[in-house]
Amino acid sequence: MRHFVLIGQTASASADFSLENLPSSSGRLDALLRALRAALLVSHDVRRDVCVYLVLRGGPRAPRVLRVEGARVKFLRPDERSLAILIKKTLEAAPPVLPELTELRPGIHLRDGDLADLLKEVGGAPCYVLEEGADDVRAQPLVNGDAWFFLGDHRGFDVGSRELLAARSAVPVSVGPVSLHAEDVIALLNNELDRRFNAGL
C-alpha cells in the first residue's frame, strides 16, 4: 500500500469554506485536493493500493486527519470543485469531537489529531520525506509494499513536523532538481513506483 500524507498547515479542518473562493477561504485546501486527485485517480479508474491522508491544521476544528482509501472510496471525481464538495460534505457530517478514526462516507475517514497521532499508525513501514534538494528517489531501493510518503503544502514543512519525521527516521528524497507543486511530486512518485512495481489497479 502506498500512503501519501499531505500536511496542510492552514487547510481548513471544518466545512466553513466557500466553493466559490476555495483557495483563500479554505486555507489552500485546493492544493491538497489536487494532490489527492494525483495520488488516487488515473484515467477512468482509482488506485486501490493508495491511501491519502490530509493533515488539516486550519480553523476552529483543527487539527484533524482525513483519510481517503482508494480501495473503498466512491464518487471520487477528478475536478477540484467536485472534490471540494465531497470533502465539505464529509466535514459537515462530522460530529464536533471525533477521537477515533470514523468512516463518514465510503472510504473517507476522519479523526481528531495531528501528524504525531498519524505516525502511530505507521508501524515498521519505511517513511520518506519529499524534499527538494534531497537525494534522488531514483537512487532509493523503494519497497513494493507498505511505504509512507510525507509532503508539505505551499509553505513547505514546519519545524515540528520535520522533527517528528526525523525522529521516525524518515528518509529525505527528491523527485528532481526543481521545486514542484505537491500534486506534481505525487504524479512523479506514482510513476516511479508504477515503473518498478505493479500499479495496483
Ligand SMILES: C[S@@+](CC[C@H](N)C(=O)[O-])C[C@H]1O[C@@H](n2cnc3c(N)ncnc32)[C@H](O)[C@@H]1O
Ligand atoms: C509547493 S512545494 C513547497 C514549496 C515551499 N515554498 C517550500 O519552501 O518548501 C510542496 C511540497 O512538495 C514537495 N516538493 C516540492 N518539490 C519537490 C522536489 N523536487 N522533490 C521532492 N519533493 C518536492 C515538498 O514536500 C514540498 O513541501
